[in-house]
Amino acid sequence: MKRTxxxxxxxxxxxxxxxxxxxxxxxxxxxxVPDQDAERRGYLRVIDESGEDYGYxxxxxxxxxxxxxxxxxxxxxxx
Numbered sequence: 001m002k003r004t005x006x007x008x009x010x011x012x013x014x015x016x017x018x019x020x021x022x023x024x025x026x027x028x029x030x031x032x033v034p035d036q037d038a039e040r041r042g043y044l045r046v047i048d049e050s051g052e053d054y055g056y057x058x059x060x061x062x063x064x065x066x067x068x069x070x071x072x073x074x075x076x077x078x079x
Contacts, residue, residue: 010032010066010071010075011032011066012032012046012063013027014028020048022049023048024049024056025049029074030061031074032045032046033046033047033053038055039058042057042059043055043058044057044058044060044061047078
């Protein structure tokens, strides 16, 4: 996952959900939970549809840098 200089990536968008259709929705933003150990192994920890954090293969997501107002709105909606 690439980091941006504009802001710390806090959200990812799902691009592959095969095998995890109940847990991940295509084209949906997911909150990223920082986990360097998982990232070193090629996984990202996200808050999935269950409301819990879970590690998924990083190839299932694209990282996105969002404008602060959008980021704040998504965080508020998720809480």
